[in-house]
Each structure stands twice: as C-alpha cells, then as structure tokens.
Amino acid sequence: MATNRTFTMIKPDGVENGHIGGILSMITEAGFRIVSLKLTQLTTADAQAFYAVHSARPFYGELVEFMTRGPIVAAILEKENAVEDFRTLIGSTNPADAAEGTIRKKYAKSVGENAVHGSDSDENAAIESAFHFAGREQF
Ligand code: ABT
Numbered sequence: 001m002a003t004n005r006t007f008t009m010i011k012p013d014g015v016e017n018g019h020i021g022g023i024l025s026m027i028t029e030a031g032f033r034i035v036s037l038k039l040t041q042l043t044t045a046d047a048q049a050f051y052a053v054h055s056a057r058p059f060y061g062e063l064v065e066f067m068t069r070g071p072i073v074a075a076i077l078e079k080e081n082a083v084e085d086f087r088t089l090i091g092s093t094n095p096a097d098a099a100e101g102t103i104r105k106k107y108a109k110s111v112g113e114n115a116v117h118g119s120d121s122d123e124n125a126a127i128e129s130a131f132h133f134a135g136r137e138q139f
C-alpha cells in the first residue's frame with residue numbers, strides 16, 4: 001500500500017496536562033514519521049472554520065472555546081494507510097468507548113476534551129495540513 005499523510009493536533013487539554021511527549025511517543029512507536037511539527041494556537045475564526053460541520057450542534061460554542069483556550073501541537077504524519085491507521089491509534093471520539101492501547105484511552109478525559117485530533121479523510125488531511133504548514137515546513 002502507498003505511503004500517505006494525515007494531520008493531527010494535540011488539543012489544549014493534552015498540552016495543558018503535560019502529555020505532548022507521551023502522545024508523540026505513542027505516535028512514533030506506532031510507525032508514523034513526523035513530516036511537520038509545531039506549537040501554535042487556533043484563533044476563534046480558525047476553530048469555527050475547522051468545526052464548521054458542527055456549527056448547528058449544541059456543543060459547538062463550548063467546542064470552539066475549548067479549542068482556542070491554549071496552545072496546540074500541530075503535526076503532519078506519514079505512514080502506509082495513514083488516515084485510517086491514525087484514527088485507529090487515537091480511538092473513539094468518546095474516551096469512555098476508546099479501546100485499550102489507544103491515545104484517547106490513555107490521555108483523554110471526556111468527549112468534549114479528547115486530547116487529540118486525527119483527519120477523517122485524505123482530502124481533509126490535505127486541507128488541514130496546508131492550513132498549518134507551508135511547503136518548506138513539510139519534510
Ligand atoms: P475531532 O478529531 O476533534 O474531529 O474528533 P472526532 O473526529 O473523533 O469526532 P467529531 B464527531 O468530529 O467531534 C468533533 C468535536 O466535537 C466534540 N463533540 C462531538 C462533543 O463535544 N460532543 C458530541 O456529542 C460530539 C459528537 C468532540 C470533538 N472535539 N473534541 N474534543
């Protein structure tokens with residue numbers, strides 16, 4: 001299978017709770033290569049656009065507040081079957097349902113603050129990656 005790429009964020013809760021190192025370790029131990037990496041922070045407009053698909057949902061306001069309240073780690077990752085395999089590695093959106101051995105099982109506290117993001121399609125991976133990283137920041 002061809003190597004491809006996905007985009008991830010360690011969300012504000014993961015950064016606040018000191019889990020950058022632990023989460024990056026799980027990612028590299030699972031065979032993902034880090035293509036791009038930085039600490040950054042989403043603006044309100046960034047978070048609203050990122051989660052526009054949820055704009056009519058009751059949790060949207062809290063979600064935007066959460067995602068903008070502190071720094072995040074943004075990264076591009078490369079591996080065979082990257083998008084699907086990374087969604088498997090992070091586990092279910094609600095950590096209560098996340099399988100043993102997943103990042104959310106280990107580091108996430110709730111569905112609203114679930115430690116890590118993984119792109120849900122190749123198309124979104126490309127859009128999210130290009131939003132955060134210029135070509136010369138992708139190795
Ligand atoms: P993201 O990686 O943040 O996109 O999460 P995931 O794809 O696993 O899940 P989706 B459905 O995209 O959730 C987006 C964010 O909305 C939060 N959420 C979701 C709630 O707070 N309550 C809900 O009932 C649902 C369905 C979880 C995700 N963000 N966080 N943290």
Ligand code: MG
Pocket residue numbers: 120
């Ligand atoms: Mg999602």
